[in-house]
Amino acid sequence: MTTDNARRVISVIVVNEASVLSRITDLFSGRGYNISSLTVAPIPDTKYSRITIATLGSVKTMEQITKQLHKLIPVLRVYEHEDMVEKEMALVKFDITENLSDINTICEAYNGKIVNAGETTVIAMVADEPKRIDNFLNSMKRYNPKEIVRSGAVALER
Amino acid sequence: MQISGAQMVIEALIAEGVDTVFGYPGGAIMNVYDEIYKQDGFQHILTRHEQAAVHAAEGYSKASGKVGVAMITSGPGFTNAVTGLADAYMDSIPLVVISGQVPMSLIGTDAFQEIDAVGISRSCTKHNYLVTDAKDLPRVLKEAFYIASSGRPGPVHVDIPKDVTAQIEEFNYDIELDLETYKPNVKGNPRQIKKAMEAIASAKRPLFYLGGGVINSNAAYDVRELVNKTQIPAVETFMARGTLSHDDKYLVGMLGMHGSYASNMAMSETDLIIALGARFDDRVTGKLSEFAKNAGVIHVDIDPASISKLVNADFPIVGDVKNVVNEMLAQADSIDGSRYESWRETIENFDALHPLTFHEDSERIKPQWVIQRVGELLGDDANISTDVGQHQMWTAQFYPFSRPRQFASSGGLGTMGFGFPAAMGVKSAAPEKVSVNFTGDGSILMNVQELMTAVEKKLPVINIILNNNFLGMVRQWQTLFYDKRHSETDLSMQPDFVKLAEAFGGVGYRVSTKEEFDAALKDAVEKNVVAFIDVVVERFENVLPMVPAGGSLFNMMLLEKKEDK
Ligand SMILES: Cc1ncc(C[n+]2csc(CCOP(=O)(O)OP(=O)(O)O)c2C)c(N)n1
Numbered sequence: 061m062t063t064d065n066a067r068r069v070i071s072v073i074v075v076n077e078a079s080v081l082s083r084i085t086d087l088f089s090g091r092g093y094n095i096s097s098l099t100v101a102p103i104p105d106t107k108y109s110r111i112t113i114a115t116l117g118s119v120k121t122m123e124q125i126t127k128q129l130h131k132l133i134p135v136l137r138v139y140e141h142e143d144m145v146e147k148e149m150a151l152v153k154f155d156i157t158e159n160l161s162d163i164n165t166i167c168e169a170y171n172g173k174i175v176n177a178g179e180t181t182v183i184a185m186v187a188d189e190p191k192r193i194d195n196f197l198n199s200m201k202r203y204n205p206k207e208i209v210r211s212g213a214v215a216l217e218r
Numbered sequence: 219m220q221i222s223g224a225q226m227v228i229e230a231l232i233a234e235g236v237d238t239v240f241g242y243p244g245g246a247i248m249n250v251y252d253e254i255y256k257q258d259g260f261q262h263i264l265t266r267h268e269q270a271a272v273h274a275a276e277g278y279s280k281a282s283g284k285v286g287v288a289m290i291t292s293g294p295g296f297t298n299a300v301t302g303l304a305d306a307y308m309d310s311i312p313l314v315v316i317s318g319q320v321p322m323s324l325i326g327t328d329a330f331q332e333i334d335a336v337g338i339s340r341s342c343t344k345h346n347y348l349v350t351d352a353k354d355l356p357r358v359l360k361e362a363f364y365i366a367s368s369g370r371p372g373p374v375h376v377d378i379p380k381d382v383t384a385q386i387e388e389f390n391y392d393i394e395l396d397l398e399t400y401k402p403n404v405k406g407n408p409r410q411i412k413k414a415m416e417a418i419a420s421a422k423r424p425l426f427y428l429g430g431g432v433i434n435s436n437a438a439y440d441v442r443e444l445v446n447k448t449q450i451p452a453v454e455t456f457m458a459r460g461t462l463s464h465d466d467k468y469l470v471g472m473l474g475m476h477g478s479y480a481s482n483m484a485m486s487e488t489d490l491i492i493a494l495g496a497r498f499d500d501r502v503t504g505k506l507s508e509f510a511k512n513a514g515v516i517h518v519d520i521d522p523a524s525i526s527k528l529v530n531a532d533f534p535i536v537g538d539v540k541n542v543v544n545e546m547l548a549q550a551d552s553i554d555g556s557r558y559e560s561w562r563e564t565i566e567n568f569d570a571l572h573p574l575t576f577h578e579d580s581e582r583i584k585p586q587w588v589i590q591r592v593g594e595l596l597g598d599d600a601n602i603s604t605d606v607g608q609h610q611m612w613t614a615q616f617y618p619f620s621r622p623r624q625f626a627s628s629g630g631l632g633t634m635g636f637g638f639p640a641a642m643g644v645k646s647a648a649p650e651k652v653s654v655n656f657t658g659d660g661s662i663l664m665n666v667q668e669l670m671t672a673v674e675k676k677l678p679v680i681n682i683i684l685n686n687n688f689l690g691m692v693r694q695w696q697t698l699f700y701d702k703r704h705s706e707t708d709l710s711m712q713p714d715f716v717k718l719a720e721a722f723g724g725v726g727y728r729v730s731t732k733e734e735f736d737a738a739l740k741d742a743v744e745k746n747v748v749a750f751i752d753v754v755v756e757r758f759e760n761v762l763p764m765v766p767a768g769g770s771l772f773n774m775m776l777l778e779k780k781e782d783k
Binding site: 075078082090134161 | 341397468
């Protein structure tokens with residue numbers, strides 16, 4: 061593992077309560093750490109939420125971030141993912157006049173498909189590793205996407 | 219029992235054993251103040267500024283070891299208190315600060331005296347709460363006291379909207395706390411402790427590095443025993459003054475930017491640092507890459523985030539200092555103190571080479587003399603607080619501290635204006651001791667309105683103003699590093715401090731000789747009054763030794779020998 065700015069993904073399990081998310085993001089911004097993506101949702105049937113944070117940093121920085129996160133009272137667990145399955149999602153809107161069967165075929169290669177068709181536009185959805193989402197979005201350029209949204213990453217240890 | 223949120227606050231404070239609350243009322247907290255009026259479970263001390271209320275609570279906590287409590291109103295009341303919260307946060311002082319907030323229906327509307335208090339306090343508290351339902355109040359208050367005082371202590375802020383203090387609900391304070399996510403590790407891993415003891419036994423030049431955490435965990439007397447049993451020399455941080463008594467033969471002195479030559483050299487030459495409740499602050503380590511280059515590190519701290527933050531620990535031990543030190547004591551027989559004989563000699567030689575001292579002057583009183591003199595006259599009978607600046611460093615260097623909790627000063631944040639209100643808090647916690655605040659002609663004006671509080675509440679704090687007509691510490695840096703351009707630090711224009719004290723009903727003295735000083739101090743102590751002793755001292759005295767910011771610990775600017783002068 062390199063020591064300098066590598067991409068890292070951590071999961072933070074927190075009690076669902078008011079302002080817990082701002083406690084976490086404040087900690088990052090207050091210490092000059094950068095968040096590249098962040099995903100939050102409740103963990104079903106518990107009082108906890110899982111926050112998945114992708115960030116850049118050295119091993120030492122990560123150690124500090126982890127310890128500091130752990131100090132926050134509503135934080136139950138913090139761990140950095142090493143051997144994980146990581147997914148991101150993207151939704152892309154196209155004009156209905158684009159080559160939809162091509163688009164659909166490419167989407168399938170990235171765990172996705174066209175999920176909505178309206179009068180003038182269609183929406184495709186893919187869910188894959190962040191790097192592969194980059195590739196997918198690159199290859200979509202030629203179909204003149206009208207709008208792209210991309211989620212933060214979610215990850216689970218293998 | 220069905221009571222209002224405001225009554226719940228009172229009941230909870232009493233149940234927590236609080237005997238003194240410092241505060242300042244206002245619209246949003248009036249329901250609570252109305253209940254304060256009706257009760258006699260604790261005394262309320264009305265300060266004349268919210269910042270002072272929090273500093274007083276800090277001083278109270280420092281002297282007593284208990285949780286300090288301050289109460290304030292919303293908006294400007296709260297923002298005035300923020301400096302105190304930040305100060306307590308940096309120095310790990312357990313506080314519960316309760317603020318009023320505008321009613322829930324007005325939150326977020328830019329209502330009169332509304333401010334996002336929990337948003338502001340988030341970064342300078344250990345934890346904070348906005349209570350939106352009086353049903354939560356008992357639990358929140360109980361958690362607040364527990365969180366403030368356990369683990370690494372710190373301030374907890376509880377913000378309560380006005381309608382919540384009016385809400386009537388069932389009150390039961392007999393609750394089991396269920397803080398699943400907050401479980402400080404107090405024990406210290408036995409295997410790590412054993413390994414650390416082995417490392418100590420085989421070290422040639424071990425050195426105790428004692429920090430404020432020792433005092434916070436009430437471990438000072440255990441540490442004294444450990445030091446004396448192992449015969450290992452010890453240096454103290456500014457925050458740890460009083461851990462060892464000034465006459466303890468293993469105490470080398472204070473280290474850091476204004477530490478003694480012997481302490482800083484010992485730290486530079488040690489082969490094993492035994493850090494107890496210390497956090498390797500930059501004012502202590504100097505240039506990190508040159509800090510204790512050949513030393514292994516044992517680091518004991520309750521806060522895992524402090525360990526290996528700046529200096530890598532070879533033996534990290536997360537736990538309460540008191541527990542860990544007692545575990546170490548149980549194994550201390552394996553350590554043969556005579557092994558370190560020559561190391562102790564080396565340190566004694568350092569000390570003989572450049573002892574911590576100052577040059578007397580026939581014309582003017584030297585500030586260091588004043589501090590030493592108070593030490594001679596009052597010694598253990600006084601509790602000492604300071605403001606921030608040169609006088610603060612001289613106090614840490616020259617006052618003969620003999621016990622923990624004798625010294626209250628703003629270390630981490632360095633807050634001018636801390637000293638006087640803190641001294642009032644100290645006095646209210648320890649009325650049997652004389653409360654002395656060493657201050658500067660700059661600092662004292664930052665919370666001078668507390669003269670009124672002190673006089674009214676009969677908190678006879680003796681403020682000794684080491685008056686150099688300068689913002690002395692900044693002037694020192696300007697002299698040394700800005701080619702003597704004393705930009706905006708000249709305080710030649712001054713109030714008449716004697717009249718100022720008198721105007722509030724206190725007693726003032728202006729002294730410029732040693733005899734006058736002795737007489738004034740004696741008089742103030744005997745009369746037991748709120749006093750200003752305005753001492754005319756040498757204007758251009760520097761605090762030495764000094765490690766320039768970012769310099770290496772072993773490269774100190776030293777006091778010139780008298781014969782070199
Ligand atoms: C609230 C605040 N403002 C500014 C400073 C910066 N500062 C540090 S020491 C100092 C000078 C203090 O002067 P004085 O109280 O007269 O004490 P002296 O250094 O002369 O003993 C200043 C301005 C500070 N520490 N706190």
